[in-house]
Amino acid sequence: xxxxxxxxxxxxxxxxxxxxxxxxxxxxxxxxxxxxxxxxxxxxxxxxxxxxxxxxxxxxxxxxxxxxxxxxxxxxxxxxxxxxxxxxxxxxxxxxxxxxxxxxxxxxxxxxxxxxxxxxxxxxxxxxxxxxxxxxxxxxxxxxxxxxxxxxxxxxxxxxxxxxxxxxxxxxxxxxxxxxxxxxx
Numbered sequence: 096x097x098x099x100x101x102x103x104x105x106x107x108x109x110x111x112x113x114x115x116x117x118x119x120x121x122x123x124x125x126x127x128x129x130x131x132x133x134x135x136x137x138x139x140x141x142x143x144x145x146x147x148x149x150x151x152x153x154x155x156x157x158x159x160x161x162x163x164x165x166x167x168x169x170x171x172x173x174x175x176x177x178x179x180x181x182x183x184x185x186x187x188x189x190x191x192x193x194x195x196x197x198x199x200x201x202x203x204x205x206x207x208x209x210x211x212x213x214x215x216x217x218x219x220x221x222x223x224x225x226x227x228x229x230x231x232x233x234x235x236x237x238x239x240x241x242x243x244x245x246x247x248x249x250x251x252x253x254x255x256x257x258x259x260x261x262x263x264x265x266x267x268x269x270x271x272x273x274x275x276x277x278x279x280x
Contacts, residue, residue: 137261144221145266148254151206151219152268155190158183158208159248159272179227179239179248180211187211190218192225203257223265224253247273 105113162181178191188211192204195217204222207215228235228251231244239245250270256263 133261136258137263140256140258140261140263141266144254144256144263147219147221148252148266148268151222152250152252152270154208154218155179155206155250155252156270156272158188158190159250160275162274190225191215192222195220206252219252219254221255221257222252223255224251226251245274247271 159179159181161183178189180187180189182188188209190206190208193207193215194203195205195207195215203220204225205220206218206222206225208218209215226237228237228249229239229245230236230247230249232246235249248271250272251267252269253265253267255265
């Protein structure tokens, strides 16, 4: 009797080679996934800080435009040019940098908004800089010296992410705000 060995399975060498190739392909797919996940997290964090910055800038813009509504124009600044005090409807309001207890990191600056004599209301977290420049027809100054001459205010805000491991770039925004009620008297 003549026996034929017609085995249709794989040899051990073939299995090891296919396992090694599969391992390389899975490693490459895993590395692509990890890389894309890092990019997603970084972009998502940048969008968060940019949206927070945009929201703060919109609120500051709206409030400065209304300075002097139903009262006299009254815009003041502090020596560090990071605080603006203005009047509206007979009350004094203020935007300033302060350290809120809400943020993850202590010692960082946040934007607060308040009526003078009241507590700050949090507007934006993780602010590295906020600057106001008061401008008339010819020049801009970081102090609101002559209130009657102020035509517009230039506002600049810089924000950062407190997730340093993601290497998210800082977000910066500037805006020129014309005071609508300045020359209505």
